[in-house]
Amino acid sequence: MRPVPAWRKALVRPETGSICGTILVFVFFAMIAGNSGMFSAEGFINWGTVSAQFAIIAVGACLLMIAGEFDLSIGSMIGFSGIIIALLTVQLGVPTWIAIIAAFALAVAIGGLNGYLVIRTGLPSFIVTLAFLFILRGLTIYIAIATTSKTIIGGVKEASEGDWLAALFGGHVLTGLFSWLADKGLIGQFVAGPRAGQPVVEGIPMLMVWALALIIVGHFILVRTKFGNWIFAAGGDAQAARYVGVPVNRVKILMFMLTAFCATVFATCQVMEFGSAAADRGLLKEFEAIISVVIGGALLTGGYGSVIGAALGALIFGVVQQGLFFAGVESSLFRVFLGVILLLAVILNTYIRRRITGER
Amino acid sequence: MKKYLLAFAATAMAFGAMLPAAAQAEGERFVLISHAPDSDSWWNTIKNAIKVAGEQMDVEVEYRNPPTGDLADMARIVQQATASNPDGIIVTIADFDVLSGPVSDAVAKGIPVITINSGTEEQSKKLGAMMHVGQPEYTAGKLAGERAKKESGATSFVCVNHYITNPASVERCQGFADGLGVELGDQMIDSGMDPSEVKSKVQAYLNAHPDTGAILTLGPNSAEPTLAALDEMGKSGQIYFGTFDLSTAIADAIKAGTINFAIDQQPYLQGYLPVVLLTNYARYGVMPSNSINSGPGFTTKDNIELVEKYAGQYR
Numbered sequence: 001m002r003p004v005p006a007w008r009k010a011l012v013r014p015e016t017g018s019i020c021g022t023i024l025v026f027v028f029f030a031m032i033a034g035n036s037g038m039f040s041a042e043g044f045i046n047w048g049t050v051s052a053q054f055a056i057i058a059v060g061a062c063l064l065m066i067a068g069e070f071d072l073s074i075g076s077m078i079g080f081s082g083i084i085i086a087l088l089t090v091q092l093g094v095p096t097w098i099a100i101i102a103a104f105a106l107a108v109a110i111g112g113l114n115g116y117l118v119i120r121t122g123l124p125s126f127i128v129t130l131a132f133l134f135i136l137r138g139l140t141i142y143i144a145i146a147t148t149s150k151t152i153i154g155g156v157k158e159a160s161e162g163d164w165l166a167a168l169f170g171g172h173v174l175t176g177l178f179s180w181l182a183d184k185g186l187i188g189q190f191v192a193g194p195r196a197g198q199p200v201v202e203g204i205p206m207l208m209v210w211a212l213a214l215i216i217v218g219h220f221i222l223v224r225t226k227f228g229n230w231i232f233a234a235g236g237d238a239q240a241a242r243y244v245g246v247p248v249n250r251v252k253i254l255m256f257m258l259t260a261f262c263a264t265v266f267a268t269c270q271v272m273e274f275g276s277a278a279a280d281r282g283l284l285k286e287f288e289a290i291i292s293v294v295i296g297g298a299l300l301t302g303g304y305g306s307v308i309g310a311a312l313g314a315l316i317f318g319v320v321q322q323g324l325f326f327a328g329v330e331s332s333l334f335r336v337f338l339g340v341i342l343l344l345a346v347i348l349n350t351y352i353r354r355r356i357t358g359e360r
Numbered sequence: 361m362k363k364y365l366l367a368f369a370a371t372a373m374a375f376g377a378m379l380p381a382a383a384q385a386e387g388e389r390f391v392l393i394s395h396a397p398d399s400d401s402w403w404n405t406i407k408n409a410i411k412v413a414g415e416q417m418d419v420e421v422e423y424r425n426p427p428t429g430d431l432a433d434m435a436r437i438v439q440q441a442t443a444s445n446p447d448g449i450i451v452t453i454a455d456f457d458v459l460s461g462p463v464s465d466a467v468a469k470g471i472p473v474i475t476i477n478s479g480t481e482e483q484s485k486k487l488g489a490m491m492h493v494g495q496p497e498y499t500a501g502k503l504a505g506e507r508a509k510k511e512s513g514a515t516s517f518v519c520v521n522h523y524i525t526n527p528a529s530v531e532r533c534q535g536f537a538d539g540l541g542v543e544l545g546d547q548m549i550d551s552g553m554d555p556s557e558v559k560s561k562v563q564a565y566l567n568a569h570p571d572t573g574a575i576l577t578l579g580p581n582s583a584e585p586t587l588a589a590l591d592e593m594g595k596s597g598q599i600y601f602g603t604f605d606l607s608t609a610i611a612d613a614i615k616a617g618t619i620n621f622a623i624d625q626q627p628y629l630q631g632y633l634p635v636v637l638l639t640n641y642a643r644y645g646v647m648p649s650n651s652i653n654s655g656p657g658f659t660t661k662d663n664i665e666l667v668e669k670y671a672g673q674y675r
Contacts, residue, residue, distance in 0.1 A: 042443035050436055141524065141550065149544075151525040152431075154457035190468035193488055200469060270432050276457035280525035283428040325440050328422065335398075335427060 014297035015309035017349030021295065022312050025341070029323040038326035041178075041187040041201045051318025052211035053266060055311050057285060058292035059214040060262030062310035063222065064255040065293055068235030068302030069118060069125040071111075071256060074289050076136035077263035078282025081107045082270060083140050086153035086277035089160060096156075097165035104264050110136070111260025115253030125256075133286070141279040157275030169210070169265075170272025172203030207269045211311075214262065218307040231255065235302030292317050295345045316345060387419040388447035388642045390635060393437050395454030395478065395526065397429030399553050401672075402579050402605055402627070408674060409631030417639040419447075429525070431455045438462035448472045448638035450631075453479025453487070454526060463487045472641055474634040477627070478528045481651045490647055493633050495625035495655035501532035503656060504576065504602050504623055505539015511620065512600035514540060514573025518565050519548040522558060522582035529578050532604065536576045551582055558585035563593060574600040580607035580672075583622075587613055606659060606675050611668040614661055624667065625655030628674045 029038060037043045057074055064071055081103045088099035114132055118125045144151050160166035181187045182199030190196050222228040233241035234248045241248050263282070271277045296313030298305025320341050324334050392410055396403045403425070410421040424441065426433035431454050439462045441449055449466050453459055453475050467473050467488035475484040475492045484492035508514055517540060519533035530548070537544040549565055551558040562585065566572055575590075577583040583603040590596045596618045603610055604623045613619040633652060641647045659667050667675050 037444040040443060042439075046436065046439050046443050049439075145524075145550075150527055150530060152455050152457070152527050154455070157457070188469070190465070191470040193464065193468040195465075195468045200465070274432055274435060274458040274461070276455060278431060278455065278458075278525055280428075281430060281432055283430050322436075322440055325424065325437070326444055332398075 014304060014306040015312060016297070017345070017352045018296045018309045018312035018316065020352070021316050021345040021348060025316050025319050025323075025345075029319060029327070033323055033327040036326040036328070038323060041181070041199075043326065045201050045205070047318050047322035049205055049207055050322050051315045052205075052208040053269075054288055054292045054314035054317050055211040056207070056214055056266045056269075057259075057262050057289040058296070058310040058314045059211075059218040059307055060255075060259035061286075061289035062293045062296065062298055062305055062307055063218060063231060064259050065290070065298050065300070066222070066235045066302060066305045067231045067252050067255045068238065069115075069252055069255065070129060070290070071114065071259040072126065072129040072286045073110075073114065073132035073136055074259055074263045075282040075285035075287075076133045076140065077107055077110070077260055078267045078270070078285055079277075079279055080110075080136045080140045081264040081267035082277035082281050083144050083153065083279060085268060085271050086156050087143065087147060090153055090155045091147055093159075096160035096163035100165050100169070100268055103268065104261065107260040107264040108257045111257040112253055114260070115256030118256070119249045119252060137279075144279045151279040152276055153278075154276035156271055156277065160272065166272050167206075169206055169268045171206050173206065173209060175203035178203050205269075205273070207273070210265050210269060211314075214265070215307055215311045222307055227251070232303055235304075237303070288317065291342060295342065295349065297349050313345075317342070387414075387417070388639055389420045389422070390448045390450060390638055391422045391424060391441040391444070391446045392450040392476075392631065392634075393434065393441060393452070394423070394425045395429065395431055395434050395452050396425050397553075398425070398427045400429075400523075400579075400581065401607075402581070404672065405627045405674060406631035409628045410635055413632045413635035417636060419635065419639050421635055422446075429523075431458045435459055435462045438466065442466040442469055442471060446471065447642045448474070448634075450474050450476055450634040450638070452477040453483050453492075454528070456483045456486075460487060463489070472638055472647075474638060476630040476634060477625075478526065484651065490641070491637075492651040493630050493654055495623075495653065497528040498531040498535040500604070500623055500625070500656040501535020501576075502539040503535075503658075504532075504604075504621070505536040505541075507539075507621065507658070508536070508574045508576075508600055508602055509540050512574060514600050515542060516569070516572055517542070517547055517574035517576060518562070518569070518572050519544075520551050520558065520562055520575065520577045520582040520586055521548050522551045522553055522578060524548075524550040532578055533576065536602075540574070551585075553581055555581075555585040555588075558582055559589045559592075562586045562589040566593060566595065572599060574602065577601075577603040579603070579605040580610060583607070583613075583619070584609045587618060590618065606667060606671045608668075608671050611659075611664060611671040614659065614664050615668070617661065620660065622659045623655065624657045624659050624675065626657060626675070627654070629654040 084103040085099045088094040089096050114129055117128045178199045178201050182189050188200040190198050230246045230251045233246045234251045238248045292313035293310045295316055296309030320338060324337050329337055394403055407423050414421040424437045435458050449471055464487055473489040475489045477494050481492045521529050523529045533548040534544050549561055551561045577586050601619045602621050603619055606622050606624055610622050
């Protein structure tokens with residue numbers, strides 16, 4: 001047997017394509033939007049936040065996809081969990097931390113139900129979760145209208161003032177550092193209104209911290225634990241995995257619960273940041289999660305992929321989406337550009353992988 | 361591999377070349393951010409308005425919207441716009457809670473902001489915006505209801521809401537109910553955006569409630585399929601029919617007597633005026649001190665000729 005050269009080993013990793021893509025995308029935008037404010041502190045926080053949003057849902061979608069399944073109910077789950085939190089806190093006056101825990105419990109239970117139905121019925125997860133896309137969206141609008149006759153429930157910020165768990169989703173970290181940077185004149189300050197003199201960037205939003213934490217934990221579980229191997233095995237060849245004693249059903253159901261968990265993290269951060277929940281939040285987010293994962297080098301058929309890749313996919317997606325704005329692209333053409341760049345990224349990815357692994 | 365990379369680089373270059381050099385133009389740069397999803401054609405009038413105003417004032421106006429209508433995405437766009445340091449921001453207050461943070465941040469950064477369309481004058485003031493150019497939605501709905509009551513005596517109605525997730529749309533239905541003097545109850549239907557879906561939902565509602573006295577639609581997206589539904593059911597002109605906004609089909613229906621009135625909030629002004637005002641503010645520091653009500657104006661059979669010519673374009 002010929003020894004595999006190190007460069008070849010590196011290239012066969014699923015995230016190789018997305019690393020190249022990330023570099024290309026950054027070079028591209030440094031060229032066309034370098035002095036538009038995109039790389040100022042504010043600009044960084046802007047596309048960083050959007051990328052972090054994609055990353056949060058992409059981590060769940062990635063592990064689920066490696067386990068061989070899809071979840072199309074992610075977007076609806078975002079709207080659903082948000083409305084649950086807002087209803088409990090604003091309408092029923094429940095303390096925010098209880099509302100958040102309740103929303104997580106409910107979402108994870110629904111995720112579990114998704115998985116259970118897929119396993120028990122043997123239907124494709126595409127169909128089962130498509131059903132939940134509609135069930136959850138309809139239910140969300142119904143609950144909101146029935147209880148408040150509105151589809152947007154505001155006032156969460158006031159209701160969750162000083163709540164310890166709310167701060168974990170809606171706050172900022174490193175605020176001291178940013179004040180210091182502003183004092184040194186390294187980042188801008190507000191010039192008018194009650195916040196005059198404060199830095200334009202308050203700190204790193206908790207959304208980014210959550211994204212980073214989920215990426216690190218997800219990556220660790222996938223590549224460093226036995227459970228990670230089970231995930232690969234369940235998505236590679238479920239029957240073969242069962243023969244060697246991998247609890248495939250349990251792994252898959254757990255991964256469905258994980259996507260629901262990630263969707264709820266997304267929803268909670270959003271509700272805490274904006275102080276309101278709306279029944280139409282998260283529209284099409286399931287596709288954005290899947291797109292991030294696919295740019296990140298995962299296979300739609302399961303058994304192959306990486307969390308780091310998905311995270312880079314989310315970064316590429318976020319930078320492209322926001323960067324085109326900074327570049328001043330006409331808004332109707334905006335999605336054409338987005339589509340083309342996504343296509344290029346995936347083609348590049350697939351090309352690298354095929355070339356290296358020799359698969360057809 | 362090398363070939364692919366080259367292709368990628370070439371495509372990137374091509375895009376670079378296609379990008380507007382306008383980013384470096386001399387004129388001031390403004391950004392208009394709406395809440396409308398890509399599928400909402402009504403905003404074309406505003407796009408036309410900012411184009412005209414931009415050319416007249418020799419400034420650059422960018423139009424931005426969240427593609428799916430997700431208001432949290434809209435808030436990100438406001439943050440983006442702020443980070444790109446424009447000479448002014450024009451924004452709708454589709455949801456005060458979601459937008460108050462990002463919009464006040466823009467104001468605090470010293471960027472002049474004018475709010476348009478959705479939202480109220482009070483909300484606009486709270487955000488620190490210079491003024492609001494729009495139509496008070498509840499009042500518009502109520503005036504429509506009062507008009508319907510006077511002209512038809514209807515005691516029941518259906519409000520075809522094609523954009524149920526926007527609070528302003530519910531306010532219009534609520535205002536209409538109050539104007540008629542009846543409870544809103546379940547007389548508001550969530551029709552969705554898809555024309556055939558709207559049409560079949562309206563038909564189903566009218567079949568289930570044959571004695572419905574009046575119809576209110578909230579824009580061309582719900583009015584046009586509703587017209588088709590009435591036509592198919594042989595009910596055209598049989599039910600008192602009011603709508604918000606104008607389009608060619610709505611203008612035709614007013615002439616034919618199928619639609620009794622359309623509320624024109626004159627979106628052209630909502631796009632045009634802020635650009636002109638912000639340009640003058642940027643150049644000479646002048647700005648009116650009051651907000652501007654661009655509507656409601658009722659378009660009926662009596663004044664349709666004036667409106668018709670430009671429906672869907674500038675009206």
